[in-house]
Amino acid sequence: MSQTVSQLAERVGGQVRGDGSVEIHGGASAENGKPGEISFVQTAEFLKTALAARASCLIVHPSLDTGSVPAIVVDDPKLAFARVLRALHPRPAPAEGVHASAVVEPSATLGRGVHVGAQAYIGEDARCADGVVIGAGTVVERGACIGRDSYLHSRVVVGADCVLGERVELHSGVVVGSDGFGYVTHAGGQEKFPQLGTVQIGDDVEVGANTTIDRGALDPTRIGNGTKIDNLVQIAHNVQIGEHCLICAQSGLAGSAVIGDRVMILGQCAVGDHTILEDGVILTARTAALPHKTHAGGVYFGAPARPIKEGMRQMAAVTRLPDALRKLTRLEREVRARRDPD
């Protein structure tokens, strides 16, 4: 899939500096570039490293000078590099067809260009729209619906009646549509509250390996367009997530949490049940947003979540605490000594 520097520049709307006819066959990190490869340099800090490596072209910000090395100049080098990578290393498109070992129930419907991998299972009345890829060992249960050009990797489960939008990508081990954790406690123990809702996922959503998304109890659990979820995340029943959110690994969203648009949740966070995170909220890593609480747009830190300045001030105060306690004891002794000057 080799392309010239000029071709790549045109694809990303960048300007060529130096020889545009150089052939590029692959992308590399700045420190590992080799002849025939292209790298990117986001900030001046990494320019020296990139020039010391031997890439045949660098994608750089207009403010950076690459000397004799051919360059593609753009305002956002990382974004341009991502697009160049996709052009140079397109994802292998599995061939249309159902593998001989896969099982597609007769009542299921497959669109054009659908690939169903080895050992996969498509249940009764399930639907895969045009261009869908179903990886090896993946299970699409009864009545589930997979939107156009979605890509389910190996060993995914999409539960009964769940609905995925277009261009959704589910990584291996994802479970969509497991029962929510709902019980009614009574004298004899726990009685299960039937989990009858579904999961509805928008377009361009990506979900990381072994993440779990429970179906709603009565109404659906919903994930909006463009939201990206990392590995080992827990999304409980009835959660509502807006558009273009980022949710990092090992975070957990408890039942009926409501997340706005462009919310960012870093790693190992907790969002309590019925908690509201309004548009643009950022939870820094390990933050715990308390149950039944509304958080306006802004950056939060700590457990419980506080506006980041306040959270940082508290953390700094705890660092100084052992010294402060000693100081307090000394001061107390001094005051007492003067009170009782025997």
Place this chain on the structure above:
Amino acid sequence: MSQTVSQLAERVGGQVRGDGSVEIHGGASAENGKPGEISFVQTAEFLKTALAARASCLIVHPSLDTGSVPAIVVDDPKLAFARVLRALHPRPAPAEGVHASAVVEPSATLGRGVHVGAQAYIGEDARCADGVVIGAGTVVERGACIGRDSYLHSRVVVGADCVLGERVELHSGVVVGSDGFGYVTHAGGQEKFPQLGTVQIGDDVEVGANTTIDRGALDPTRIGNGTKIDNLVQIAHNVQIGEHCLICAQSGLAGSAVIGDRVMILGQCAVGDHTILEDGVILTARTAALPHKTHAGGVYFGAPARPIKEGMRQMAAVTRLPDALRKLTRLEREVRARRDPD
């Protein structure tokens, strides 16, 4: 599965107010009820919302008045609603039989009414009792034993020789019987301590998606009757869990922890190795019960876990800490100024 209000009332031991002959075909949340549907109202707070929706019947506490809307009156509306939902929306019972693509080793034994789904595998000498459902792609390894009417969803693994009670439900991606994390450290590195125990799960246990339960090193890991476990929980080797416990998502129980009956562990908790939680302990979210420590019945909060009042007092104190440190500095200055009144 439509039923009359009177039929549903009889099923849950409730009293009918209004027209008992109304036909109900489904359940809905209080705010979304439509004609032909039934909802429940647990407290007066939600009555207005429920009446504003158009459900044909409400399940309510005797103290609530639903006006012209037919009602079923019971002491615990949520519990009654859960039972009504189960009656109106029975889980589809997969047909008896082994799917043509499933593999059942000749030495395995299947009871009456067993369903083995597509691409599933039942290993040598494994046993599935009457009424068991094995979901698509699920693996029951050699010698494992699945009790009567248990339901294993898609892509579950039950490891060799593990034993499940009756009416156990394992959600997709659950792994029962992986090796415990046991090594002996020596000069050359780590030497694995063989993990030879099994996992023994009681009756009416439910386990959430992608949760992992390790086999014991020598003796079994045990989970008691009626215990419910959420998604992405880690149960390490040799853990002993009592009856009717609730363990919420992303909590982790380290090796040889001992959990009593009716213990409740909220989300993202940690229970250290050899820790004891006695009957009735409640760990609030994110609490960390220290290793080798016994916790008597009661509510705990914090890391490390403290009785909740104490934990809350500490958290509140940390909130006030930045102010307190400023106050301390001021006070110190003042005392010093009086000591050295130059």
Place this chain on the structure above:
Amino acid sequence: MSQTVSQLAERVGGQVRGDGSVEIHGGASAENGKPGEISFVQTAEFLKTALAARASCLIVHPSLDTGSVPAIVVDDPKLAFARVLRALHPRPAPAEGVHASAVVEPSATLGRGVHVGAQAYIGEDARCADGVVIGAGTVVERGACIGRDSYLHSRVVVGADCVLGERVELHSGVVVGSDGFGYVTHAGGQEKFPQLGTVQIGDDVEVGANTTIDRGALDPTRIGNGTKIDNLVQIAHNVQIGEHCLICAQSGLAGSAVIGDRVMILGQCAVGDHTILEDGVILTARTAALPHKTHAGGVYFGAPARPIKEGMRQMAAVTRLPDALRKLTRLEREVRARRDPD
């Protein structure tokens, strides 16, 4: 697999005390030993319990006296016991061959003695070296390479082009080679940064159930020889882990973290992106090592991670904080009273 005490002693380089001809057929925990079984006693504390049980032989430290019970005397009884267990309870070796229900693509290559279990899938150009065991339902994607004598349990996924060393053990539900969580944020939302690297795992690595290991963005994610990883751990893209590390359950390592040799990370820890843990670092449970920070060898505690003494001092100070705040208020009142002695 019964052996005499003398045979077992020879195997572990220990000395026999008492009758070496006693036949041993299995291992048991100290408190549950029965005739014909062997147990071990690491410290004097457990000797009484072990002697009260009825094991036919005890493995003990030279300083312990087992009276009339035959003993094998070694410097490290637990290590010797682990080796004795392996001799008495060898893991069943699945027979060579490809199960009739498994699929091996024609371009894949299998070494001698390879077992491919039921419903497994080996993709194009994948390679399994001699002695590899592929469990039921496991997927080895295109171009992946599994080293000699590795053991993949049921329902594992090894992603395209990933490389495993020799004697690697992956437990059920493990996902190796899922895409890293990399996006470039721009006005229109998130653009995916292609994840083109692989995962390279050394020899003698063990990975616990449902753990996820992402492929690198450009260069590989790497795990060194002898490292052991527990269940539900997240290893993000580009992470570099050294040799003989131990990483406990539910810990998460963010992108590009660099972990040295013999590092120990206890349960539910967080390691930030680009964080460096040098050789011999120990993170105690729940510790959070901050992003872009280097941690020299030593024991750390807390969030953020601090040298353990400092972290413990802070935790103790927080415990005393509510009292200290009361004391501060009292002192302030007293000082003020003397300043304004009206």
